[in-house]
Amino acid sequence: MRFLSLPILGLSALIGFAASALAADKPVLTIYTYDSFASEWGPGPAIEKAFEADCNCDLNFVALDSSIGILGRVQLEGSSSKADIVLGLDTNLMTTARDTGLFAPHGASIDGRTALPVAFSDDVFMPFDWGYFAFIYNSETVTGVPASMQALIDAPDDLRIVIQDPRTSTPGLGLLLWVKSVYGDKAPEVWAKLAPKIVTVTKGWWDAYSMFLEGEADMVLSYSTSPAYHIVVDGTDKYKAAAFDEGHYMQVEVAAMLKNAPQPELAAKFMDFILGDQFQSIIPTTNWMYPAGNAALPDAFSGLITPSKSLLFTPDDVAANKSGWVAEWQTALSQ
Amino acid sequence: MANRPQPVKSVWQVAGTGALAGVALAGTLFALAFAAIAALLMATQASAITGGLSFNYILHVTGFTLFQALLSAVLSLLVAIPVALSCWRRQRQWNARLLVTVSFLPFVMPTTVAATGLIGVWGQKGFVSDILQAFGMAPLPPIYGLGGVLLAHVFLNAPLMLRVLTGALAGIPTSQWRLSSQWGLGPLQRFHLIEWPAIRRVIPGLLALVFLVCFTSFSLVLMLGGGPSVTTLEVSIYTALRFDFNLPLAALLSCFQLGICSLVVLILAVFTGPSWASLPDLYRACPEQLGDSSLPVKSVDGLILALFCGLIFLPLLALLVRGIGPHIVSVIQWPAFYRAALNSIFIALGSGFLATLCAFTLAHARTRLTVAGTPVAGLDIAVSLYLAVSAIVLGTGLFILLRGIADVFFMAPALVMLANMLVALPFAYRVLEGRMAGLAKSHDRLCDGLGIRGWRRLRYITLPAMAPEIGYASGLASALSLGDMTVIALFGSQQFQTLPWLLYQTMARYRAGEAAALAVILLILTLVLFTSHTLIARRFRRG
Incomplete structure (x- = not known):
C-alpha cells in the first residue's frame, strides 16, 4: 500500500x-x-x-x-x-x-x-x-545588423529572423502594429518581402526566443530590454537589440x-x-x-538602445482595425 | 411496451449490467462535450459570428489540416511497420524490448519541450549539422515548413503505433509460427501470410488515433510550420476564443472540427477488425523462423532499429545534454518545485486511475455489446470525442457551466484531473479494449460452463489476465497527464502549480537553463511513474 x-x-x-x-x-x-x-x-x-x-x-x-x-x-x-x-x-x-x-x-x-x-x-x-519591441541578435555571431526597418526588409534572405503570431502573442501583435505604423497601406508588400527571411512564426514569445538562443535564427523579435536580463543574470553582454531609425513600437x-x-x-x-x-x-x-x-x-539598463521615436497607435485605432490588419498579415505571409 | 411479453432476451440481458454502466458512461461523455459547446454558443450576445474569418479561408485551412494530418498518420505508420517487424524478430534482444517500452516518452512530453529536442538534433546548430560541418559539409537546411511538422508528428506518433503493432504481432497464435517454420516460409512470405493479416486489423484504428492527434496539433505546427500558411483549424478556434473572444464562433468551428474528425473515425471504423491493441508479450514462445539469424536479415533489422533509435532517442539525448548541469541542483531547491512536483504526481496518479477505470468500463461494454451483436461505433466516438474537441473549448465551456455553481479556482485540482483523464481516455481505451475482446473469445465459453460470472469472473479471471494491459494503460494515462501543458494553462494558478506549469513560468522569464533542467526532471519522473505502473502490474499478472 x-x-x-x-x-x-x-x-x-x-x-x-x-x-x-x-x-x-x-x-x-x-x-x-x-x-x-x-x-x-x-x-x-x-x-x-x-x-x-x-x-x-x-x-x-x-x-x-x-x-x-x-x-x-x-x-x-x-x-x-x-x-x-x-x-x-x-x-x-x-x-x-x-x-x-x-x-x-x-x-x-x-x-x-x-x-x-x-x-x-x-x-x-x-x-x-x-517597453520597446526590438529585434535581438548575438553580437558575437551576427554581422551587418540592419539599422532600420527598411534595411531589415532589404537585407539578403540569408538573414534569418524568428517572430511570433499576432493572434497568440503580444510581441507578435507588436511587430504587426510596428510595421503598420511605419508603412501604413504598404504593410502587405513589406510582409511579402520579409517572408523569405522569417524562419517560423511561433505561438508564444518563448518558443521564438529559445529557438534564437539555440542558433536557429540570427534575430528574434523581443523587447529592447531583453539584453539587460542576459547582463544581470547570465553575466554576458553579447546579446544586443538592433536600433531602428524609423523608431520602435511600444x-x-x-x-x-x-x-x-x-x-x-x-x-x-x-x-x-x-x-x-x-x-x-x-x-x-x-x-x-x-x-x-x-x-x-539599474546599471544594466544604461547600455540599452534609446529609440529616437516612440510609435504607438491609440487604443481605439487598434480595437477598430486589429482583426482586419491580422487578416491582411495572414494573406501577405501565406502567398 | 413494458407489459409486452419478451420471447427473446434483450440486448441488456445478454450483455449484462456492466455493459449498461459503460453505455451510461459514454452517454455522459457525449452530454458533457455537447453541454460545454452549447454553453459557449449561448454564452454571449450574438455578435458578428463570422469574426474576421471568411468561409473560404476556413475551407482552405480545413483542407490543409486534413492533408497534413492524413500524411502524418500514414508516414508514422510507414515508419512504425518495419520497426515493429524488426522488433518482433529481435524480441529476445534487450535493446529491442527497451525500444518498445520507452519510445513513447516523446509523446507524453509537453510539445514545446519535444520540439526543443528535435531542434537540438535537426536544427542549424543541432547534432546532425555539427557532424556534417565537422566533415567539412554544409549544415542541414532549416527544417521549418510542412517537412518539419511531419518530422515532429512521426517522432511523436510512430512509437505509439510501434507499441500497438508489436502487440498485434504478439497476438498471433504460436501454432501459426510453428507451421510457418515447418513450411520454411521466408521473411517476405511470412509477412504476406502471417504478419500482415495480423497487423492489418489494427491499422485503421491506429490511423484514426494518430490522425486525430495531428488534426488538432497546435503549438508544434506553429513552431515548426515556418509561417501562417502551415496552420490547423485548431489555431482558428484558439484565435476566435482568445483573440476575438467570439465564443459562438469558437463553438461553431469546434462543431465543424468534431464533424470532420467523427467522419474520419467512422470511415476508418468500417475497416477496423475485431481485435485491437494488446500488450506486446515479448516473452511468448515464438520458434525462431527461417532466415532470422541470416546475415542479411540481421543487418537489415539492425539498421532499421538503429535508425529508429536515432529518430527517437537523439532528441531526448539533446534534452539531457542541455538539462543536466548545475541548474538541476538549484531547481530542486526551490520550494515551488516540491509543491509542483507533489501536485503533478497527485494529479497524474488520480487521472491515470480514473482513465483506466473509465476505459475498462467502456471496453467491457464494447466487448459485451459486440458479443450481443450490437453496433458499438457510438462508444468509439464517445471516447474519441475529447481528442477532436480542443481542450481550450472544453475548458472554457466547463468554466461557464460551473461558474455559477462553484469556485473554479478551488476546484482547479479536480478539474485538471478530470480534463486530463478525458484526454488520456482514448489511449487507455484502445489498449484495454483489444485485449479484452481477445479474452472474451477464449474465456466466455469456459466461464459460462463453470458458472463463473459477474464479480467473481472479474476478480479471478479478467483482472489477472489483463494486469499487463491495465498497468500499461494507467502508466500511459498518468504519463500523459504528468506532461500536460494545455489543461493546466486553463485552470492553473499561483496556488495550484504542476511541473509543466512551473516549466512554462521559467520559460516566460528567460530562464533557459532552469527550463532545460526541469524538462530533464520531468522526463525522469515520467519514466519512473510509467515503469512503476508496469512493474506493479507485472506482480498481479496471471494466466
Whole structure:
C-alpha cells in the first residue's frame, strides 16, 4: 500500500491549502495577472510583501496564462468575479476592456508621476511598466545588423529572423502594429518581402526566443530590454537589440480595478501604490521592462538602445482595425 | 411496451449490467462535450459570428489540416511497420524490448519541450549539422515548413503505433509460427501470410488515433510550420476564443472540427477488425523462423532499429545534454518545485486511475455489446470525442457551466484531473479494449460452463489476465497527464502549480537553463511513474 502514500500526501496538502485560505481573517485583495508576473522570478512576491507591509491585508495574486487570458477570464466571470484588480493588460486591449463595462475609475493621480516617452492619461487604466519591441541578435555571431526597418526588409534572405503570431502573442501583435505604423497601406508588400527571411512564426514569445538562443535564427523579435536580463543574470553582454531609425513600437502595460471589486478601498489603495517608488523599483530586474514611474534604473539598463521615436497607435485605432490588419498579415505571409 | 411479453432476451440481458454502466458512461461523455459547446454558443450576445474569418479561408485551412494530418498518420505508420517487424524478430534482444517500452516518452512530453529536442538534433546548430560541418559539409537546411511538422508528428506518433503493432504481432497464435517454420516460409512470405493479416486489423484504428492527434496539433505546427500558411483549424478556434473572444464562433468551428474528425473515425471504423491493441508479450514462445539469424536479415533489422533509435532517442539525448548541469541542483531547491512536483504526481496518479477505470468500463461494454451483436461505433466516438474537441473549448465551456455553481479556482485540482483523464481516455481505451475482446473469445465459453460470472469472473479471471494491459494503460494515462501543458494553462494558478506549469513560468522569464533542467526532471519522473505502473502490474499478472 506504499504507493497510496503519494496521493494521500497530495490530498492532505490540498486540504491544508484550503484550510489556510478559509482561516485567513484579514481582508484579501485579489489581483488577476499573467503567470510570469506572479512567478517566483517575477515582480509578484516582492510587490506582495511591500504592499502587505502597511495595508493590514492579504494580497493574493491569481496567475492566468496570458494578458489576453486575464481579460477573457473576467469577461467570463462577469459581475460575479472575485477579482479586485486586473494587472497586465496593455494599451492594445484597453478599448476592448473598457467596452466590457466591467472596470471602474481608479481615482488615483497619474499626471506628473509617470516617465513614459508618450503622453498617457486615463481615468480607468493605470500604466505600471512599458517597453520597446526590438529585434535581438548575438553580437558575437551576427554581422551587418540592419539599422532600420527598411534595411531589415532589404537585407539578403540569408538573414534569418524568428517572430511570433499576432493572434497568440503580444510581441507578435507588436511587430504587426510596428510595421503598420511605419508603412501604413504598404504593410502587405513589406510582409511579402520579409517572408523569405522569417524562419517560423511561433505561438508564444518563448518558443521564438529559445529557438534564437539555440542558433536557429540570427534575430528574434523581443523587447529592447531583453539584453539587460542576459547582463544581470547570465553575466554576458553579447546579446544586443538592433536600433531602428524609423523608431520602435511600444507596449504599455496597465492595471485596472473592477466595478464590482469585493474590496474597493483596498483596490483603490493598490492602484495608487502602483506608481509609487516601491512598486516601480521592483519592476526593471523582475519584469525586465521599464518602470512607468520615476524609479531609478539599474546599471544594466544604461547600455540599452534609446529609440529616437516612440510609435504607438491609440487604443481605439487598434480595437477598430486589429482583426482586419491580422487578416491582411495572414494573406501577405501565406502567398 | 413494458407489459409486452419478451420471447427473446434483450440486448441488456445478454450483455449484462456492466455493459449498461459503460453505455451510461459514454452517454455522459457525449452530454458533457455537447453541454460545454452549447454553453459557449449561448454564452454571449450574438455578435458578428463570422469574426474576421471568411468561409473560404476556413475551407482552405480545413483542407490543409486534413492533408497534413492524413500524411502524418500514414508516414508514422510507414515508419512504425518495419520497426515493429524488426522488433518482433529481435524480441529476445534487450535493446529491442527497451525500444518498445520507452519510445513513447516523446509523446507524453509537453510539445514545446519535444520540439526543443528535435531542434537540438535537426536544427542549424543541432547534432546532425555539427557532424556534417565537422566533415567539412554544409549544415542541414532549416527544417521549418510542412517537412518539419511531419518530422515532429512521426517522432511523436510512430512509437505509439510501434507499441500497438508489436502487440498485434504478439497476438498471433504460436501454432501459426510453428507451421510457418515447418513450411520454411521466408521473411517476405511470412509477412504476406502471417504478419500482415495480423497487423492489418489494427491499422485503421491506429490511423484514426494518430490522425486525430495531428488534426488538432497546435503549438508544434506553429513552431515548426515556418509561417501562417502551415496552420490547423485548431489555431482558428484558439484565435476566435482568445483573440476575438467570439465564443459562438469558437463553438461553431469546434462543431465543424468534431464533424470532420467523427467522419474520419467512422470511415476508418468500417475497416477496423475485431481485435485491437494488446500488450506486446515479448516473452511468448515464438520458434525462431527461417532466415532470422541470416546475415542479411540481421543487418537489415539492425539498421532499421538503429535508425529508429536515432529518430527517437537523439532528441531526448539533446534534452539531457542541455538539462543536466548545475541548474538541476538549484531547481530542486526551490520550494515551488516540491509543491509542483507533489501536485503533478497527485494529479497524474488520480487521472491515470480514473482513465483506466473509465476505459475498462467502456471496453467491457464494447466487448459485451459486440458479443450481443450490437453496433458499438457510438462508444468509439464517445471516447474519441475529447481528442477532436480542443481542450481550450472544453475548458472554457466547463468554466461557464460551473461558474455559477462553484469556485473554479478551488476546484482547479479536480478539474485538471478530470480534463486530463478525458484526454488520456482514448489511449487507455484502445489498449484495454483489444485485449479484452481477445479474452472474451477464449474465456466466455469456459466461464459460462463453470458458472463463473459477474464479480467473481472479474476478480479471478479478467483482472489477472489483463494486469499487463491495465498497468500499461494507467502508466500511459498518468504519463500523459504528468506532461500536460494545455489543461493546466486553463485552470492553473499561483496556488495550484504542476511541473509543466512551473516549466512554462521559467520559460516566460528567460530562464533557459532552469527550463532545460526541469524538462530533464520531468522526463525522469515520467519514466519512473510509467515503469512503476508496469512493474506493479507485472506482480498481479496471471494466466
